[in-house]
Amino acid sequence: MVCVNPFSEFYTGCETVLKDAINRLYPDFPLPSILLDVPPNLEFGELAASVCFELAKHAKNKPRTIAQELVQAMDVSGFSLIDSVQAAGAGYINFRANSEVFSSLTLKSIKELDATYGYVKTDKPKKILLEHTSVNPVHPIHIGQARNPMLGDAISRILKNRGHEVSRHYYVDDVGRQSAVIAYGYTKLGKPKPEGKPDRFIGEIYTVTSCIMEVKRLNKAVKSSKNLEAQEAAKLHRELDEWVSISAEMEQRFPQLFNKLLAEISKDPDPEEQVGKLIRAYEAGEEAAKQLLREVCELCLKGFRETLCSVEISVDCWDWESDLIWNGDVNRVIEQLKASPYVFEENGVLEFDAEKVADDLDLKKKLGISDDHELTPLTLVRADGTSLYTTRDIAYHLWKFEQAERVVNVIGMEQTLPQLQLKLALSALGHPDYIANLTHFAYSLVRLPGYRMSSRRGRYITLDEVMDGAAQRAYNEVSKRSPHLSDEEKRQISVFVGKGAVKYALVSVDPTKPVVFTWDRVLDFENNSAPYIQYSHARARSILRKASREPKSADYSLLTDSMERELVLMLARFPEIFLDAAENLKPNAIADYVNTLADKFNRFYTKLPVIKAESVGLSDARLALVDATRIVFHNALTLLGIEAPERM
């Protein structure tokens, strides 16, 4: 017999028995939705109920007495998975699984389902559009943002294995000042061929160009600041000071690039105007601007593709923001919104009244906002007639919902408000149902100790640097721990170890928690890290290799040691963990689970001999246990995009 979710099988059995007993003894008692929990300790069995404390109030009796009564009234004879039920503590009811039946069901199911074990399929498969990464193409992906692709990729793997059809989208934000600044600097340099990685090259041009322009702008502002108030003038001076010092730093870091750009830009009477012109020309779809801007963005994206490829993350579709302007989508959205009662004009600017929409359609509760919180209006169109980022995002999301039933956006937490305004705008356009189907998967950006990464200031550690560092560090570790391996083998191992370590470090922490980047955090090779889990998997593999036989005469009734029972329980619970991770988008739950599994497995491994067990029946049963563990390691790591190695 094969069971997709062995733990749930056991759970439902216990639940049925318990419900039946309660219904008979206390027919008026309203049952809580969750009756059973995994107790803190295996001594208390595999499942426990604390419902008797509730019942005590209802029945005006001691919880312990009620527990005893209920246990008396229960009939478990029809449930082979349940070994025994006991009243315990002050009034708990503990269910113990029948080792033999439970182990055999779990291990056989895993063996049978193999690479699909745990991936419980949904009965409502959906088309899901997942947007992730979407780093602006103006500098390399830095470690501050690196949580995004890792989380996005894990979510996509999880949802796919849940049975959904997922397409992964990258929103290329090419409209606006940043890309124009690069294009401007790039032209001034004479459109050189990039040396080294192209995104790095673009990042340098961006930082240096914008820095030079900023100093020039502030200089001008200071000169004409005589009739400003003292406070304002002092603020300008402070800003100028900061940018002058950044500029000195840039000159030192990139002397050639800096001096060439400085010389060229200085010839220009009004660089700001040039950049402004470029922005307008690009939005208008003028051929020359189009070619130039796309060329610059493509260069950067080429670098991104390399980076993403190096961590084995791929994207199905690259959506350009500019396309939404050129094909008229953005204008259509503006017209539609204008026709709604939620848009007003103020000083020549078109504003969207988020507050009114929320009130009229009664959406505040639905969005989790308190009634007295007043929402700020959103500017849709500038006085000069150009659109803003969120306006274009509305058009983008209308398009997204033509492609898919559900949309998930992996976007930083700081964009909570625009994401909310977006939902309101979609409702105003007649799609209140999109609110439930649009998920903003928010995460905190990774910070450096003491300050935030800033691309304008050139202050960031790139993901590439971190990956290189990880591979190097992994190589050193491998050499230290396994000096007998050939250099080729060491390199091979250090590649997947390095990648795994970084991915795990970024995915394993609750995404809403702020994380401060330190090399130690990311390059952890001790317990509670991907290498530890990978090693555990390799260890399981190695036992199976040494045994080199099929466990045909396994006697599951012999798996009675608490180590074994805990391990079986862990394995049986994987589908449940997967479901939670998939339904609530919690990739970190998988990371946490697989680490705990490694703990239990290693404890089992050192304590109990597998190949040299006392009897063949026991040895085979343990072998089956090791094999099942190996499969679950593999399946869990796969969800996180981490390789499960044969040996290391």
Added chain:
RNA sequence: GGGUCCGUGGCCUAGCCAGGAUAAGGCAUUGGACUUCUAAUCUACAAAAGAAGAAAUCCAAUGAUCCGGGGUUCGAAUCCCCGCGGAUCCGCCA
């Protein structure tokens, strides 16, 4: 000023949505499990002590006002209220 998120041993994290038994892991610190060597005629064995070395492993010790204060409850890290600290947003930026 207002909104949102976060606050768990010295450090990092899980648990919080759906309240339940002793707050669970990791790092760091301390000790232990392993191997090798060590006095003289040789060989074998055992023990103790000392020294050196190894480990993507395990065991143990140590260590917590679950940010503070109230409240709800038989029971609060978890729910509610009031504070405190940190992050972030409140642009005709993206």
